[in-house]
Amino acid sequence: MPVLKQSPYLLYSDGKGNIYEDTTLYATGRSGWDALPVPYAEWIVLPEGGSLYELPGRKGIGIDVNTGEMRLCEKGWAVAAFIPPAYTGLFLAPYETGPNAPTLPLFCYTAAGWLNEKFMVPAVRIEQDIRQESKGYISDTIQEGVSKFLQSYPHNRLVKHLAENCCLTYHCPAARNYFMGRWECPVPTSPACNANCIGCISFQPLDETIVSTQDRLTFKPSAEEITEFTVPHLQTAPYPIISFGQGCEGEPLLMWETIRQSILEIRKHTDRGSININTNGSKPDAVRALCEAGLNSIRVSTNSARKHIYEPYYRPNNYVFEDIVESLKVVRGYGGWASINYFVFPGMTDSVEEYEALRKLIRETDLTMIQWRNFNIDPDWYLGKIGVHDTGEIMGLKQLMELIREEFPTLKFGYFNPPAERITGNFEMDFAH
Numbered sequence: 001m002p003v004l005k006q007s008p009y010l011l012y013s014d015g016k017g018n019i020y021e022d023t024t025l026y027a028t029g030r031s032g033w034d035a036l037p038v039p040y041a042e043w044i045v046l047p048e049g050g051s052l053y054e055l056p057g058r059k060g061i062g063i064d065v066n067t068g069e070m071r072l073c074e075k076g077w078a079v080a081a082f083i084p085p086a087y088t089g090l091f092l093a094p095y096e097t098g099p100n101a102p103t104l105p106l107f108c109y110t111a112a113g114w115l116n117e118k119f120m121v122p123a124v125r126i127e128q129d130i131r132q133e134s135k136g137y138i139s140d141t142i143q144e145g146v147s148k149f150l151q152s153y154p155h156n157r158l159v160k161h162l163a164e165n166c167c168l169t170y171h172c173p174a175a176r177n178y179f180m181g182r183w184e185c186p187v188p189t190s191p192a193c194n195a196n197c198i199g200c201i202s203f204q205p206l207d208e209t210i211v212s213t214q215d216r217l218t219f220k221p222s223a224e225e226i227t228e229f230t231v232p233h234l235q236t237a238p239y240p241i242i243s244f245g246q247g248c249e250g251e252p253l254l255m256w257e258t259i260r261q262s263i264l265e266i267r268k269h270t271d272r273g274s275i276n277i278n279t280n281g282s283k284p285d286a287v288r289a290l291c292e293a294g295l296n297s298i299r300v301s302t303n304s305a306r307k308h309i310y311e312p313y314y315r316p317n318n319y320v321f322e323d324i325v326e327s328l329k330v331v332r333g334y335g336g337w338a339s340i341n342y343f344v345f346p347g348m349t350d351s352v353e354e355y356e357a358l359r360k361l362i363r364e365t366d367l368t369m370i371q372w373r374n375f376n377i378d379p380d381w382y383l384g385k386i387g388v389h390d391t392g393e394i395m396g397l398k399q400l401m402e403l404i405r406e407e408f409p410t411l412k413f414g415y416f417n418p419p420a421e422r423i424t425g426n427f428e429m430d431f432a433h
């Protein structure tokens, strides 16, 4: 897309779900606590699968097209975009929050604007893999898969959970791919967690101002239940991955013995595909035991490469930031693929202090990949909860990515866990719907 010759116009809503452009104001972007002009080159058309949110009790901040002054839009509520997987947002939606504004639910709030009859967002496509593109999900095929697998595994509580909750209720992209017999299959295992993340998507305390986006698993699956449906998936699916650690559970490393037993059993039947764990990385010894058993890759989630930003958010029980660093090192020590699930927050992620910490983390762990994920959280609520009033000097997310790419040319950028073909290096991106 050619670089814009002007900024898009600001969007506002009437509070009834109708969205309008305000042609007296150019759209801006938020970084940390500040509203800033967005470079023309960083705007793209809102990708398919994206959606727009009206933000109750908030007024958008724009630049007056005549005076060039920054001011509030008094015409209605602010608007933000939820951008689809595989894209990383470069600026948050800028607004002034009113006194009685409710806390926003656990979604990402990227800046948005309107130009040339199109909704625009400041974002980059960080991943070419198409596995979670909305146009690839065919509901009839998914429904057939659900019926077929429920019949094939009538006593399997995990397949029942994946079908009824994950696929048909939460519309989880990974679960829908499983029931379409392709790519990454989710394997939740843990009803408990040893962290207390402020923005946990599977558990929120009753006295909190928001609710979790999905309910946490309520049972501990057995190794037999796990092996029963994952072996056929690894044997038959294109680019197969099975991934422990999903949004509908606590921390999988608390179930490491069952996972270890499962990996050993699975590898008796097939050496095809990749076995991955998405985790908070809290237990390096358990990670070592899983690597011994045959784990191929790990993805450790983090909101920051800085201990004093990580721990106020994760509020860990009996582990510390250094443990997650150690878990990444352990997997690299076994020659495995180690990613961070990096919660991107404009103004925090691209601060100079974070950049220095990220460089140190990449070097120290010999990291394989950064998955640049949009942070699904109310920006004011997050910064308030971790006590950040000033995010410090920033460099811009695009520049941060360029500097990291330059310094670490073999480090992969993306959004999804790699199939075995990518881990072993003979991989052409020829995914097709």
Ligand code: SF4
Pocket: 193, 194, 195, 196, 197, 199, 200, 201, 202, 203, 249, 250, 251, 280
């Ligand atoms: S590590 Fe995961 S499950 Fe545990 S509190 Fe954090 S988000 Fe929730």
